[in-house]
Amino acid sequence: xxxxxxxxxxxxxxxxxxxxxxxxxxxxxxxxxxxxxxxxxxxxxxxxxxxxxxxxxxxxxxxxxxxxxxxxxxxxxxxxxxxxxxxxxxxxxxxxxxxxxxxxxxxxxxxxxxxxxxxxxxxxxxxxxxxxxxxxxxxxxxxxxxxxxxxxxxxxxxxxxxxxxxxxxxxxxxxxxxxxxxxxxxxxxxxxxxxxxxxxxxxxxxxxxxxxxxxxxxxxxxxxxxxxxxxxxxxxxxxxxxxxxxxxxx
Amino acid sequence: xxxxxxxxxxxxxxxxxxxxxxxxxxxxxxxxxxxxxxxxxxxxxxxxxxxxxxxxxxxxxxxxxxxxxxxxxxxxxxxxxxxxxxxxxxxxxxxxxxxxxxxxxxxxxxxxxxxxxxxxxxxxxxxxxxxxxxxxxxxxxxxxxxxxxxxxxxxxxxxxxxxxxxxxxxxxxxxxxxxxxxxxxxxxxxxxxxxxxxxxxxxxxxxxxxxxxxxxxxxxxxxxxxxxxxxxxxxxxxxxxxxxxxxxxxxxxxxxxxxxxxxxxxxxxxxxxxxxxxxxxxxxxxxxxxxxxxxxxxxxxxxxxxxxxxxxxxxxxxxxxxxxxxxxxxxxxxxxxxxxxxxxxxxxxxxxxxxxxxxxxxxxxxxxxxxxxxxxxxxxxxxxxxxxxxxxxxxxxxxxxxxxxxxxxxxxxxxxxxxxxxxxxxxxxxxxxxxxxxxxxxxxxxxxxxxxxxxxxxxxxxxxxxxxxxxxxxxxxxxxxxxxxxxxxxxxxxxxxxxxxxxxxxxxxxxxxxxxxxxxxxxxxxxxxxxxxxxxxxxxxxxxxxxxxxxxxxxxxxxxxxxxxxxxxxxxxxxxxxxxxxxxxxxxx
Numbered sequence: 001x002x003x004x005x006x007x008x009x010x011x012x013x014x015x016x017x018x019x020x021x022x023x024x025x026x027x028x029x030x031x032x033x034x035x036x037x038x039x040x041x042x043x044x045x046x047x048x049x050x051x052x053x054x055x056x057x058x059x060x061x062x063x064x065x066x067x068x069x070x071x072x073x074x075x076x077x078x079x080x081x082x083x084x085x086x087x088x089x090x091x092x093x094x095x096x097x098x099x100x101x102x103x104x105x106x107x108x109x110x111x112x113x114x115x116x117x118x119x120x121x122x123x124x125x126x127x128x129x130x131x132x133x134x135x136x137x138x139x140x141x142x143x144x145x146x147x148x149x150x151x152x153x154x155x156x157x158x159x160x161x162x163x164x165x166x167x168x169x170x171x172x173x174x175x176x177x178x179x180x181x182x183x184x185x186x187x188x189x190x191x192x193x194x195x196x197x198x199x200x201x202x203x204x205x206x207x208x209x210x211x212x213x214x215x216x217x218x219x220x221x222x223x224x225x226x227x228x229x230x231x232x233x234x235x236x237x238x239x240x241x242x243x244x245x246x247x248x249x250x
Numbered sequence: 251x252x253x254x255x256x257x258x259x260x261x262x263x264x265x266x267x268x269x270x271x272x273x274x275x276x277x278x279x280x281x282x283x284x285x286x287x288x289x290x291x292x293x294x295x296x297x298x299x300x301x302x303x304x305x306x307x308x309x310x311x312x313x314x315x316x317x318x319x320x321x322x323x324x325x326x327x328x329x330x331x332x333x334x335x336x337x338x339x340x341x342x343x344x345x346x347x348x349x350x351x352x353x354x355x356x357x358x359x360x361x362x363x364x365x366x367x368x369x370x371x372x373x374x375x376x377x378x379x380x381x382x383x384x385x386x387x388x389x390x391x392x393x394x395x396x397x398x399x400x401x402x403x404x405x406x407x408x409x410x411x412x413x414x415x416x417x418x419x420x421x422x423x424x425x426x427x428x429x430x431x432x433x434x435x436x437x438x439x440x441x442x443x444x445x446x447x448x449x450x451x452x453x454x455x456x457x458x459x460x461x462x463x464x465x466x467x468x469x470x471x472x473x474x475x476x477x478x479x480x481x482x483x484x485x486x487x488x489x490x491x492x493x494x495x496x497x498x499x500x501x502x503x504x505x506x507x508x509x510x511x512x513x514x515x516x517x518x519x520x521x522x523x524x525x526x527x528x529x530x531x532x533x534x535x536x537x538x539x540x541x542x543x544x545x546x547x548x549x550x551x552x553x554x555x556x557x558x559x560x561x562x563x564x565x566x567x568x569x570x571x572x573x574x575x576x577x578x579x580x581x582x583x584x585x586x587x588x589x590x591x592x593x594x595x596x597x598x599x600x601x602x603x604x605x606x607x608x609x610x611x612x613x614x615x616x617x618x619x620x621x622x623x624x625x626x627x628x629x630x631x632x633x634x635x636x637x638x639x640x641x642x643x644x645x646x647x648x649x650x651x652x653x654x655x656x657x658x659x660x661x662x663x664x665x666x667x668x669x670x671x672x673x674x675x676x677x678x679x680x681x682x683x684x685x686x687x688x689x690x691x692x693x694x695x696x697x698x699x700x701x702x703x704x705x706x707x708x709x710x711x712x713x714x715x716x717x718x719x720x721x722x723x724x725x726x727x728x729x730x731x732x733x734x735x736x737x738x739x740x741x742x743x744x745x746x747x748x749x750x751x752x753x754x755x756x757x758x759x760x761x762x763x764x765x766x767x768x769x770x771x772x773x774x775x776x777x778x779x780x781x782x783x784x785x786x787x788x789x790x791x792x793x794x795x796x797x798x799x800x801x802x803x804x805x806x807x808x809x810x811x812x813x814x815x816x817x818x819x820x821x822x823x824x825x826x827x828x829x830x831x832x833x834x835x836x837x838x839x
Contacts, residue, residue, distance in 0.1 A: 017430045017457050020767040020774065024337045027763045028327050031295065035765035044770025052773065054816065059783060060467035062816045064460045066773075106279065126291050130762055132347035135324050137295035145292055182327075188334035188436040189443075245772070245794060 006075075006096040007154055008197040008221035009184070010204040011068055013231050015191035018066030022048050025186030026070075028136075029155055031143045033127040045121045047071070047152040048183050053234040065231045067240070068192065070183070071119040071152040072212060072220030073098050079218065080111035080120060088149075096197075096221060097154050105148040112149060116213050117220075118239045120151045154194075155181040197221060210235055298322040304331070304689050304711025306627055307339045308620050308641035309577060311383065312435040313627030314339055315688045315711060318644050325621065325644045331688040331711075332437040341761030345619045346645060348759045350603045352616035354650040360598050360613035364661060367569045367596040371401050375568035375591055378403040379658055382578030384556060385409065385628030387669050388655035390546055392573065393553035395662035402662070404554040405562060407579040410520035412528075413541040413634045413718075416442040419514040423449045423480075423507050425473035425524065427516045430458045434632030446514075449503060451476055451493075453750065454823055455816035466503065469494040470748040470821055471832065474736045477515065477523040480504050481530050484736075492737075512537055519579075520631060523736070535721030542636035542719045543629065547676040562589045573654045574601040574608075574758065575617035576625060580827040583610055584804060600654035606758040617654055618647035619759065626670060636716040638677055640670060642709045671705060674714075678704045683716035747786060749802050749822040749834035774825070778807075781814040781823040782836065790836050797839045800824070802831035811836060 026032065026048045035044055048070040055063045074080075078098055081089040088104035089111060091097070100120075112120045127143040129136075137143065140157035144150050162179035166172065176195060184194040195202040209223040212235050226232055234240060269275060303318045303325070315331035316339065325343040328335065345351065368377050377399055379392040384406035396402030416422065416438060427433050429448065430440075450462035451473065459465040468476060472493040479489025479500060490497045507513040514537040517524045528538045559581055568591045587610070590597070599611040608614035617623065621644040629637050656666065677683075681697045687707050696704065696714065708714065752775055768776040775781060780800055782790070792798050792811045800807045800822065807829060817823050822834055 014461075017461055018773060019431065019457070020337045020764075021334055021340050023766045023771070023773070024761065024763045025327075025334075025340045027766055028341060032763075032766075034762035035769045039765070039770055041769075041771050044766070046766050046770050049771050050773050051771075058815045059455075059818055060465075062455060063465075064455055064816055066457075066460070127293070129293065130347055130349045133344055133762070134293040135296060136326050136343055136347070137293060138326050139295040139297045139300075139321055141295070143292050143295075185329050186334045186340050188330070188336060189430070189440045190333065247794065 003198070004094050004096070006197040006221065007194070008073065008096075008204055008223065009070075009181075010193045010206065010209065010223045010225065012191045012193075013065050013067055013224055013226040014228070015189045016050070016066040016068060017189055017191075018050055018052060019188065020050060021186040021188055022068055022183035022192060023050060025182040026152070029138055029141065029157070029182035031127070031137050031141045033125075033129055033143070036125045036128075039124070043122070043124050045123065045150070047119075047121065047150070049119075051240045053231065053240045055230040063228075063230075065226065065228065065234075067224070067231070067234070068183070069117060069119060069212070069239075070222065071098060071115075072117050072218070072222045073152075073154070075219035075221060077218060079114040079116065083110040083114045085110065095154075095159065097156070097159075098151075099153055099156065100149065100151050102144040102148040102150055107147040107149065109149060116216055116218070120149050122149050123147060158182070212236070213238075295326075296321055296324065302689075303644055305621060305642045305644055306639040306711060306713070307335065307342060308623065308625050308627050309338050309342055310336075310432060311578075311628060311630050312432075313630065313637075313639045313641075314436065315639075315713065316342075317688070317711075318343065318621070320644070323645070330437070333440060334436070336432065336436060337764065337767065338760060341763050342620050343644065344761035344763065345602070345759050346622055346648075348603070348619075348762065350605060351619060351759060352601065352603055352614065352651075353648050355615040355652070356613055357615055357650075357652055360615055361657070361661075363596060363613065364569060364571070364598060368399070368401075368661065371568050374566060376401045376403045376562075376566050377569040378405050378562070378567045378571070378589075380405045380559070380570060380572045380581075380586065382407065382572075382574055382581070383576040383628070384578075385543060386576060387546075387626050387673050388573070388576070390550050390553060390673075391655040391664070391669050392658050393556070394550060395658045395664055396554035397552055398662040398664060401568075402554055403557055403562065403567070405559055406556050407581060408519065408558050409541075409556070410525075410631060411541055412520050412525055412538055413629065414514055414516060414520070414538050414632050415634045416446065416514070416537075416632055418512055419446045419537045420512040421447045421449070421507055421510040421514070423503065423513070423515045424451065424458065424462070425476055425515065425517040426450075426452045427518050428456060428458050429516070430461055431456065433516075433518070435630045438630075438632050447506075449506070451503075453748075453818045453821055456752070466493075466495055466499060467818060470750055470818070471739065473517055474521060474523045474739070476500075477517070477521075477527045478736055480507065480515070481523070481527040507531060514538060539634050539721045540719045541629065541631070542634075542716065544636045544638040544673070544714065544716065545676050545680050547672050559585060559589065564588050565590065565592050567591060567595065569596045570598070571654075571658060572597065572599045572601075572607050572611070573658075574599055574606050575623065575654050577758070582804060582828065583607065586610075600652065600657070601758060603758050615654075615657070616651045618643070618651050621645060622647035622651075624670065626673070634718040635683075636718075638674070638708070638714040638716075639712075640708045642711065674705050674708055675701060677714055677716075683714055685712055685714055687712040746833040746835050747782075747820055747822045749780075749800070749824050749829055749831045751827045751830040752823060752825050768825075775812070775823065776810070777825050779810045779812055779825060780829070780836065781812045781817050783817045783819040783821070784813040784815055785819055786822075787811060787813045790838070792836060792838060798836045799839055800829060800834060800836055802829060802834035804828055804831050808839065809836070 162174040318325040396404045448462040451466040453470040475492040597611040768774040
């Protein structure tokens with residue numbers, strides 16, 4: 001019996017360039033299809049989404065930062081798990097990862113309403129790729145059907161692959177470098193780091209780090225860092241949206 | 251007891267009601283979901299043996315080392331070897347399947363038309379190759395072919411003769427260079443980033459400006475003037491007037507870069523004004539030096555010289571072959587068009603899609619896309635040592651595509667040859683430098699490697715790294731720039747807005763997954779969008795999200811207007827390079 005892990009991430013906002021590599025790498029790894037013509041930021045599928053936040057001032061005093069937001073893998077009172085009528089959401093005691101089982105999901109979207117981080121996405125369309133591009137799909141992840149909710153699971157397929165590799169080597173524990181989610185691997189600046197929060201050798205839970213909407217007490221496993229106060233304050237506000245865009249939607 | 255029909259109905263009704271309180275119907279619903287999960291409309295990923303292949307990305311001059319995870323021979327994901335990849339590199343394996351990708355073209359028709367046009371060329375008319383990414387082995391082939399033709403001309407965007415070493419710099423002043431976006435090699439830039447203070451001078455708060463230690467919001471087009479001002483060729487008052495910065499800010503920046511022993515000033519293409527400033531600051535030989543190129547076989551040196559587009563006489567090019575197969579710098583079409591012969595010029599474009607210069611060409615010939623194409627990547631601007639890397643194909647190219655350098659070589663009657671292998675042999679013969687192989691993370695002196703092993707290693711994603719040139723001539727590339735010339739280039743003061751493009755252009759094809767970045771989120775500006783300051787939008791009477799017409803000297807585009815207060819008032823931020831111009835306006839559609 002191996003000791004339970006508590007996988008988590010540290011995201012250094014001051015290093016994030018907002019390039020979007022994490023978003024497309026996530027889509028490649030998890031077989032998330034390209035947008036349909038009618039898709040927009042409200043109904044699109046982005047398991048990790050980089051938001052641009054700012055200090056609220058006008059040019060030239062305006063300063064911006066990029067905040068990647070993915071499922072925060074809540075550790076306490078996981079809101080999505082507690083509202084799911086189908087038990088399609090569970091927290092794996094071995095890894096601490098909040099899993100989503102699309103084959104159990106009814107598509108009621110209670111979990112989306114409950115998630116304070118807006119990190120769950122509903123499949124409004126059947127997954128489709130341009131002709132021939134199906135050949136590039138990852139064989140370790142099944143595409144999801146229309147009508148179910150999906151979200152980040154810390155690249156569960158990679159965790160399985162790492163387990164198999166460890167088992168083939170006669171080990172019970174996976175090596176830390178063998179299990180890295182796609183967004184972490186893709187980040188050119190090294191802003192996103194991943195590891196076991198129970199492992200005291202890593203500094204993912206730095207004393208200066210903060211978590212999104214900490215006041216809710218959901219114990220997220222994604223830790224953010226920034227030296228800028230206004231970025232830290234933005235992390236305690238609701239999902240960043242453009243006021244002009246909201247106004248244009250009426 | 252007699253069972254009546256009523257009892258049967260009561261029993262059936264009660265049973266139906268009772269079943270609702272059992273798990274059975276809910277289980278049935280779950281199973282329905284399970285069955286529909288596997289319906290034929292959902293694609294099933296192919297399975298097979300998982301392998302890793304190594305290559306180098308040829309989507310830009312950074313040439314990042316890539317590890318491809320393949321199922322059989324099909325790449326299913328790409329990852330960087332020395333750090334992460336940019337989003338273009340991560341999704342490069344999708345390009346062969348892009349709906350807009352060209353697979354067939356009128357190759358024989360174009361060949362005949364080009365041969366006929368060359369034969370009919372007048373004494374003052376030229377046959378020209380426009381190479382958007384010079385320095386490749388394919389570029390050398392084009393230059394040799396143009397040297398073999400009597401009226402041949404090889405045109406390429408200006409290449410800076412200098413390279414920078416970010417790892418030695420303690421302060422970097424960037425004059426609009428997208429340092430953390432698409433400038434240099436990401437692995438080098440981010441490895442060095444913690445070691446230097448970054449000052450970004452740029453009209454809009456770009457992603458580089460957002461991450462800089464200090465952002466100087468200057469007027470559009472005033473980057474060169476700022477370089478001259480810091481070099482003392484313009485007075486502080488005049489520099490302040492042109493750039494829009496205060497004299498205090500200018501003095502502070504000047505003092506910062508002058509007092510730092512290891513400073514570096516960069517701009518997008520390391521212009522002569524910037525090189526001069528670096529020489530004046532004493533950076534030559536420290537953070538900046540001459541750019542070196544990998545050796546070529548001696549017989550190749552009888553090649554046509556590189557001519558900049560501006561130096562080509564107007565109305566002189568009868569046949570123009572544009573090699574767009576390797577994404578490179580964007581040159582405005584109106585500047586190219588001025589060079590074409592007035593009557594019946596022939597333009598042939600080698601491209602992945604018809605979206606680029608193909609719109610203006612008589613023939614568009616399809617070429618292999620990355621990662622089908624076999625090509626090499628010249629040294630990046632942040633690589634003081636020369637290097638030679640091959641983008642080895644990961645998938646086979648379709649039958650109907652043409653290799654531009656083979657097409658051009660055959661026009662000039664050059665014998666067919668494996669030019670990449672010839673160049674690798676020349677590098678090996680020189681016996682200098684080291685071979686770096688990423689598959690086993692080894693670095694071996696070239697003299698210890700056999701020629702065949704060297705070639706095999708290069709085709710498996712290896713990289714040859716040579717020795718940097720000694721900084722003997724500090725004036726190399728530091729041509730004198732006259733202040734008057736800079737003043738002439740500044741945008742004129744009119745009621746129009748200045749249109750600037752967001753980041754350097756990407757390839758003409760990008761993965762359909764980029765919709766995640768500009769359609770399903772607001773991270774990037776979509777290709778059909780422009781951004782304005784809210785005050786400018788209000789002045790034009792345009793609300794957020796409405797459609798409008800962008801008018802510039804380059805043309806008109808139907809665009810969607812977004813407002814963003816990080817855009818400088820007086821500036822229109824556009825996503826496409828062809829929209830950029832010194833003047834433009836947005837009018838309601």
